[in-house]
Each structure stands twice: as C-alpha cells, then as structure tokens.
Amino acid sequence: MISETALRWGGGGSIIRELSAYGAQRAREVGPENVFDFAIGSPSADPPPTLHAAVRRLMDFVPPAELHTYVPAPGIPAVRAKIADYLNRSFSMAYRPEDICLTDGASSALALLCRVLLAPGEEVIIPTPAFPEYWVYVEAMGATVKAVPCLAESFQLDLAALEAAVTERTALVILNSPNNPSGAVYPREDLEQLTAMLSRRERELGRPIYLLADEPYRELVYGGTEVPFLPGMYPDAIYCYSFSKSLSIPGERVGFLALHPEAAERDRLFDAIQGAMRITGYLCVSPLFQLAAAECLGTTADVSVYERNRDLICDGLRRLGYQFPEPQGAFYLLLKAPEGDGRAFSRRCMAEDVLVVPGEEFFCPGYVRLAYCVPEERLRRALPAFRKIAESYGILP
Amino acid sequence: MISETALRWGGGGSIIRELSAYGAQRAREVGPENVFDFAIGSPSADPPPTLHAAVRRLMDFVPPAELHTYVPAPGIPAVRAKIADYLNRSFSMAYRPEDICLTDGASSALALLCRVLLAPGEEVIIPTPAFPEYWVYVEAMGATVKAVPCLAESFQLDLAALEAAVTERTALVILNSPNNPSGAVYPREDLEQLTAMLSRRERELGRPIYLLADEPYRELVYGGTEVPFLPGMYPDAIYCYSFSKSLSIPGERVGFLALHPEAAERDRLFDAIQGAMRITGYLCVSPLFQLAAAECLGTTADVSVYERNRDLICDGLRRLGYQFPEPQGAFYLLLKAPEGDGRAFSRRCMAEDVLVVPGEEFFCPGYVRLAYCVPEERLRRALPAFRKIAESYGILP
Numbered sequence: 001m002i003s004e005t006a007l008r009w010g011g012g013g014s015i016i017r018e019l020s021a022y023g024a025q026r027a028r029e030v031g032p033e034n035v036f037d038f039a040i041g042s043p044s045a046d047p048p049p050t051l052h053a054a055v056r057r058l059m060d061f062v063p064p065a066e067l068h069t070y071v072p073a074p075g076i077p078a079v080r081a082k083i084a085d086y087l088n089r090s091f092s093m094a095y096r097p098e099d100i101c102l103t104d105g106a107s108s109a110l111a112l113l114c115r116v117l118l119a120p121g122e123e124v125i126i127p128t129p130a131f132p133e134y135w136v137y138v139e140a141m142g143a144t145v146k147a148v149p150c151l152a153e154s155f156q157l158d159l160a161a162l163e164a165a166v167t168e169r170t171a172l173v174i175l176n177s178p179n180n181p182s183g184a185v186y187p188r189e190d191l192e193q194l195t196a197m198l199s200r201r202e203r204e205l206g207r208p209i210y211l212l213a214d215e216p217y218r219e220l221v222y223g224g225t226e227v228p229f230l231p232g233m234y235p236d237a238i239y240c241y242s243f244s245k246s247l248s249i250p251g252e253r254v255g256f257l258a259l260h261p262e263a264a265e266r267d268r269l270f271d272a273i274q275g276a277m278r279i280t281g282y283l284c285v286s287p288l289f290q291l292a293a294a295e296c297l298g299t300t301a302d303v304s305v306y307e308r309n310r311d312l313i314c315d316g317l318r319r320l321g322y323q324f325p326e327p328q329g330a331f332y333l334l335l336k337a338p339e340g341d342g343r344a345f346s347r348r349c350m351a352e353d354v355l356v357v358p359g360e361e362f363f364c365p366g367y368v369r370l371a372y373c374v375p376e377e378r379l380r381r382a383l384p385a386f387r388k389i390a391e392s393y394g395i396l397p
Numbered sequence: 398m399i400s401e402t403a404l405r406w407g408g409g410g411s412i413i414r415e416l417s418a419y420g421a422q423r424a425r426e427v428g429p430e431n432v433f434d435f436a437i438g439s440p441s442a443d444p445p446p447t448l449h450a451a452v453r454r455l456m457d458f459v460p461p462a463e464l465h466t467y468v469p470a471p472g473i474p475a476v477r478a479k480i481a482d483y484l485n486r487s488f489s490m491a492y493r494p495e496d497i498c499l500t501d502g503a504s505s506a507l508a509l510l511c512r513v514l515l516a517p518g519e520e521v522i523i524p525t526p527a528f529p530e531y532w533v534y535v536e537a538m539g540a541t542v543k544a545v546p547c548l549a550e551s552f553q554l555d556l557a558a559l560e561a562a563v564t565e566r567t568a569l570v571i572l573n574s575p576n577n578p579s580g581a582v583y584p585r586e587d588l589e590q591l592t593a594m595l596s597r598r599e600r601e602l603g604r605p606i607y608l609l610a611d612e613p614y615r616e617l618v619y620g621g622t623e624v625p626f627l628p629g630m631y632p633d634a635i636y637c638y639s640f641s642k643s644l645s646i647p648g649e650r651v652g653f654l655a656l657h658p659e660a661a662e663r664d665r666l667f668d669a670i671q672g673a674m675r676i677t678g679y680l681c682v683s684p685l686f687q688l689a690a691a692e693c694l695g696t697t698a699d700v701s702v703y704e705r706n707r708d709l710i711c712d713g714l715r716r717l718g719y720q721f722p723e724p725q726g727a728f729y730l731l732l733k734a735p736e737g738d739g740r741a742f743s744r745r746c747m748a749e750d751v752l753v754v755p756g757e758e759f760f761c762p763g764y765v766r767l768a769y770c771v772p773e774e775r776l777r778r779a780l781p782a783f784r785k786i787a788e789s790y791g792i793l794p
Contacts, residue, residue, distance in 0.1 A: 001604065001605070002665050002666055002669045003513050003514070003515075003669055003672075003673070005672070005676070006669035006672035006673040006676065007668055007669045007672055008672060010668035010669050010670065010671035010675070011665075040467070042466050042467050043462060045462065047465060052461060055456070056453075056456070059449060059453070063443070064443045065442065065443050065645050067648075068444060068646040068647065068648050069440075070648050071648055104679065105678070105680065107680060108678035108679065110678055111676065112678070115677075119398075119400070133678070136675050136676055137678065171398065207398065208398070248462050248465065250467045250680075251465050251467050251681055251683060251684040252465050252683050252684075252685065265398070265399060268399050268404060269399055270407075271407040271408040272403040273403070274407035275406035275407025275408070276403040277407075278407070278533050279402070279403065279508065279533055279534065279537040280505065280512075280677045281501070281504035281506070281507055281508030281509070281534065282501065283501070283502065283504060283648075283650065284648055286648060286649050286650065286683060287648040287649075288648075288649065
C-alpha cells in the first residue's frame with residue numbers, strides 16, 4: 001500500500017542528522033562551546049541588512065491581504081522580469097521574463113526537472129563528489145545515476161571520463177560549481193570543452209542532453225575565481241539558483257530556474273514544469289520573500305567571512321599535517337582521512353567532539369567534509385582538537 | 398523525453414486563469430470598478446494584526462541567520478508541539494508533536510499523501526462537487542477517481558452512493574468540509590455514518606482506507622454551524638490543514654498534516670511522507686511563518702466579513718429569482734444556471750463583466766461558482782448586473 005519508493009528515502013536518519021543529534025547531546029554534557037559542529041552547510045553570515053529592510057518596507061506599504069496572497073506559480077511577473085534583467089546584465093544573456101520560474105530553492109528546481117525529464121532506463125551523469133539528494137531525485141523516477149569521479153586530489157572534472165559516460169540513454173548531466181562538498185570551481189576552459197562535447201553528442205544522438213547548472217554557491221568564491229555561466233555556452237543548460245546562500249535565507253525557500261530561450265523543446269519543457277508543480281501541490285513561492293529577494297539582486301550577505309574562515313582553517317590544518325585540496329568556493333573543505341577511511345576518520349573526530357561528515361556520504365570515500373560556515377571563534381577553538389587528532393595519527397610535522 | 402504526465406497538467410490555461418486575464422483586460426477598458434471578479438478564492442480579509450505583530454517581533458528578537466535557517470523537514474519541534482497541543486485542546490485528541498508534519502499549505506499535504514498512498518489501479522472516492530486539483534494528485538499516480546455526486550440541491554453527502562463506491566481497490570476518500578465550491582458543511586450524523594461504514598469496510602477488506610480531511614475552511618462557518626473533527630471518529634483520517642484562509646496568508650504556504658497516533662501503519666506512513674518530501678526537493682516551511690502562525694493558533698482574520706458577504710449576496714440573488722443552496726461555510730456559492738448549462742451561464746455573466754467559474758470545472762454541471770471573498774462594495778455594485786442577467790433569462794420575480 002505505502003509507496004516503497006517513498007519509504008526508501010524516508011526511513012532511518014541521515015548521518016548528518018545523527019551527527020547533529022550527537023552534537024546537541026554533547027553540548028548539554030560538555031557545554032556548547034566545547035562541541036565543534038562542522039556537519040551542516042547552513043550559512044552563518046547574517047542576511048544583508050537590505051533584506052530585512054525590504055521585508056519591513058513591503059510589510060509597511062503593501063496592503064497585507066495583497067502581500068500574502070496567491071501569486072502565479074512561475075512567480076510574480078515583476079520579479080521574473082527583474083531576475084531576467086539581472087541575468088542578462090550579469091552574463092550577457094537574453095532571458096525573457098517568461099523564461100524564469102520561481103522555485104522553492106534550487107532543490108525543488110532540480111527535483112522538478114528530474115520529474116519532468118527522466119523516465120525509467122534513462123541515465124544521469126553526475127561528477128562526484130556530489131550532493132547526495134541528486135540520487136533521490138533521479139532514482140525516484142526509475143532512472144539511474146552514472147557517477148563519474150573527478151580527478152584525484154584536485155576534484156576537477158575528468159573530461160575524458162565524462163565523455164565516455166555519455167550514451168544514447170543520457171538525459172541529463174548535473175553540474176554543481178562551486179561544488180558541495182569539494183569546494184572546487186570548474187574553470188571556463190573545462191566547461192567549454194565539456195559543453196562542446198555535449199553539443200556534439202546531442203547532434204550525433206539526435207536528442208537533447210540537458211545540463212542542470214546547480215549554482216547556489218555562485219557568489220561564494222575566493223581570490224577572484226571566475227564561475228562561468230553555463231547557459232552562455234550551452235542553450236540546453238538550465239540554470240538552477242537559490243538565494244539560500246547568497247542572502248542567508250535557506251529556510252525561506254526562494255530560488256528559481258531559468259530556461260534558455262533557445263533550449264530544445266523550450267515551450268513543452270516549460271509547460272511540463274508547470275504540470276509537475278501542480279502534481280506536487282506547489283502553488284507559489286512566498287510573495288513577500290520573492291519580492292524582497294528581487295530587491296536584493298546583486299547584493300549578498302557578507303560572504304567575506306567564509307573566505308576568512310577558509311584561510312584560517314586551511315592554514316591551521318596544513319600546519320598540523322593534514323592534506324586537502326584548497327577550496328576555491330562554497331563553504332566546504334574535503335579533508336583527507338589519514339587512514340584512508342572517511343567513516344573511521346569521522347568517528348575519530350567525534351571522539352574529540354569535532355563533527356565532520358564522512359566523504360562516503362558524498363560519493364567521495366577516504367575524505368570527510370568540513371563545513372566552515374561557522375563563527376570564526378569555533379574554528380579557532382577547534383584547532384587544538386585537530387592537533388590532538390593529528391598527533392594520534394602521527395601526521396603532525 | 399518530456400513527461401507526458403507532467404505535460405498533461407501543464408499545458409494550456411485553466412478557465413480561472415483565463416477569466417482572470419479577461420477581467421484584467423476589461424478593467425483596463427471599462428475601469429476596475431466596473432468589473433466584478435468572483436472567480437478566485439483568495440481571502441479578502443486582512444491577516445489578523447497578531448500575525449504581522451508576530452512577524453515583526455520575530456524579526457526584532459531572533460538573530461536573523463537563525464530565523465531564516467534550515468529547520469527540520471517536518472517542522473520546528475516547538476511549532477509541532479504547539480499545533481498538537483492546540484488540536485488536543487480543541488478536539489479532545491491525543492496527538493503528539495511527532496504526529497504533526499508542517500507542509501506547504503494543505504495542497505502539498507494532499508499531494509504528498511497521494512504520492513505515498515496511491516499506486517496504479519487503486520481508487521480514490523471523492524464526493525462531488527470538488528476541488529479539481531484532487532484529480533491531478535490522484536491521476537498523476539496512475540490511480541483513478543471515483544466521483545460520487547452529492548445529493549441534488551443540498552450538496553450533502555449521498556451516504557448510500559458512497560458506500561456502494563467502496564471496493565477492494567479503494568485506498569483513499571477525500572472529504573472537504575466546508576466545501577469548495579458548494580459551501581456545504583457535512584453534519585456530524587452523516588460523518589459518523591460515513592466513518593462507521595468505512596471502519597466496517599476496512600475490517601471486511603483487511604486493508605486501511607485512509608480518509609483525507611481537507612479542512613482549510615474550518616474556521617469559515619456561519620450561524621454556528623459545527624465542523625466535526627473527523628480524526629476524532631476515525632483513526633485513519635489524516636487531517637490536512639492550511640493557515641491560508643484562517644490567517645489570510647495563502648501565498649506564504651503554511652499548513653500541516655496530522656497523523657492519528659493510532660492510524661494504520663502510522664510509523665511507515667510518516668517515514669514515507671518524509672521520503673516523498675525528499676523526492677520533491679522539499680526542505681521545510683518558512684521558519685519565520687511557521688513560528689508566526691503557531692503564535693496565532695486559535696486566532697483568525699476577521700472572517701465575519703465573509704458571513705456578511707454571504708448574507709448580502711444570498712439575499713440579493715434570491716430577490717432576483719436565482720436559485721442556490723445557501724452556503725454554510727467557506728466563501729463560495731453555487732448558483733444554478735437558469736438554462737442548466739454552467740458554461741453558457743458563465744459566458745452570459747462575462748458579457749456583463751461578472752466573472753464566475755462554470756461548475757463543470759468542479760464536477761458540478763449546471764452551476765457556476767461565485768467566490769464572495771471580495772470587498773462588500775463589489776458585491777453591492779454587481780447586483781444591477783445580476784438583475785440584468787436575471788431579466789434576460791426571464792427569472793426576475
């Protein structure tokens with residue numbers, strides 16, 4: 001009676017949740033200042049003052065029944081127009097307001113697109129490490145993931161392996177840059193090669209291969225790293241964006257997808273997205289928060305805190321003998337497990353009240369993910385614990 | 398490639414949207430004060446002052462990064478506890494916080510439950526008239542709706558017909574009282590008979606028949622009409638509630654479902670709902686609005702405006718010779734088409750700039766739905782147009 005598909009992903013807790021529950025228990029036992037929780041990727045920076053100012057202004061000046069009413073499922077027309085305009089100015093694109101569709105963050109955009117574009121037997125190419133929820137969206141449709149490991153150490157794209165993975169059953173490629181969990185940002189040259197290969201394969205196979213560009217971390221890059229805009233290279237790239245990280249409002253669920261005006265089957269695809277929204281009982285994104293986010297386009301929370309955190313933790317860990325690729329974006333770091341086993345390393349860290357997620361959760365064995373979106377103080381205070389762990393592994397220089 | 402299921406419900410506009418676009422065009426031509434739009438069921442009453450006060454207080458006193466962060470998918474624990482407590486006090490129930498699951502309004506609760514409880518070949522019993530989105534949720538799962546027309550004129554449940562509709566393939570019954578579009582409220586005696594019948598059939602068939610109690614209009618009842626609490630009669634009733642109408646915040650998408658602690662397969666069902674949430678990329682309801690709504694439990698917008706509207710429009714239409722069952726709840730009225738054709742009647746009304754939805758959209762042929770959740774002024778000013786229409790049909794007394 002009860003859907004086995006739904007049960008498959010509903011039962012049991014995730015490791016992140018288990019770590020979080022353990023952290024809460026330890027906080028009661030030894031005090032919250034002595035628990036170093038780096039498990040969850042929730043922004044620590046405050047939303048920009050412009051956001052609350054916009055919310056307050058909207059509440060002051062828009063009649064309340066109007067401010068909180070139903071709005072069209074793809075978004076408030078003025079908000080869609082502002083987003084299209086912002087993308088066009090930022091990335092030299094030609095989006096029209098009707099190409100933008102507001103969604104409950106990027107996750108619902110990705111889930112909707114998988115709902116619409118996948119069928120049993122089809123394949124989705126995902127470079128790993130990657131966010132595990134992609135597997136849920138894909139496998140719930142009866143499609144399968146072809147995981148293509150990134151290059152060792154650098155976690156950059158393995159272009160030859162990606163090309164080899166494309167078959168006549170490839171419906172989608174999901175790309176997430178800046179990457180969760182590796183912090184890698186894929187450079188323009190690689191993306192140009194990748195999209196040229198996909199264009200060629202589209203022509204050879206006579207079917208579209210959509211590229212989902214999952215980019216909630218776009219603004220979180222360090223040292224002037226460029227995040228190339230994929231739809232500028234490849235019309236079948238669907239841009240999936242969330243204001244969760246840039247405005248520090250992950251719980252409010254405001255994001256959008258942008259369909260390239262020249263995407264294959266553009267009109268049918270847009271209609272199908274609307275249909276998939278109806279099937280899930282989706283009506284609209286909060287009008288208050290879509291209006292407020294639209295007023296904040298081009299501004300962000302003070303994301304420089306993440307760069308300072310990155311520098312602090314990278315420097316500290318390097319001195320202690322740890323190995324890791326230096327993150328260029330997002331607020332994650334993949335730390336190599338000295339014994340080559342991410343789960344064992346995560347457990348060893350837990351014993352010192354340091355909470356990090358085994359890389360195995362992200363299809364990246366032998367590492368742990370450290371989310372450094374925390375108060376700087378917590379990073380500083382965690383270094384002695386990391387020293388103790390390094391000593392126990394004998395890696396301290 | 399593109400899902401035909403999704404396309405089926407995504408292409409083409411709904412009649413309500415078409416009416417709305419026509420109304421906007423006419424407003425530009427003849428002035429908004431001369432267009433009488435009764436097509437959309439969007440609350441006209443302002444949210445209660447307590448709601449905005451709660452939102453402002455939360456913004457003033459909760460650290461912003463904390464206020465807008467990710468919260469657990471089934472809801473903030475304190476909010477779930479408050480809701481359970483409120484239901485227990487109001488309806489003498491014994492819900493635990495873990496029986497409550499926040500959802501994006503009642504629509505996403507219904508869609509999630511259909512996702513989890515239906516499979517191809519199964520049947521869902523729905524008394525008609527009814528909200529057409531139910532068909533989308535059911536048919537997207539490959540299940541079928543068995544529509545059971547309510548009694549003529551009164552639009553009350555046809556208990557004998559409902560009993561006859563139950564088969565070994567019946568997985569769900571969806572009940573919506575106060576009803577959209579009829580305004581009927583099902584009395585206790587009928588619901589007791591219905592749930593007794595369902596309990597008996599559950600035992601005979603050896604499988605649960607879940608009853609989805611879709612009750613976003615619970616607080617909108619007139620003349621002291623009782624809205625019995627279905628889970629109090631039937632443990633397999635799943636309560637689906639939305640704050641959209643009671644607090645006039647439909648766009649903010651705050652609702653919940655409550656699983657009876659003694660529901661069949663309670664734990665597996667709850668797990669499957671969590672899995673279905675992951676499949677749709679759902680993460681959480683806005684923490685700001687779930688906290689604010691929880692502070693407003695037991696208070697509502699000034700819903701007395703809808704009762705005044707109902708009295709005004711019922712009195713006015715009756716004097717003009719129209720026939721309709723007097724609504725006991727919600728903010729809809731089903732007006733009988735003098736020529737017996739709801740679509741023709743809706744078109745005749747359009748010619749006088751009166752916008753009403755053909756009852757055919759709600760599986761109620763021969764009627765139109767009039768949503769009287771509008772400023773009182775609009776109702777008064779529409780009466781001369783209704784007089785002209787009545788004259789043209791020769792029904793004016």
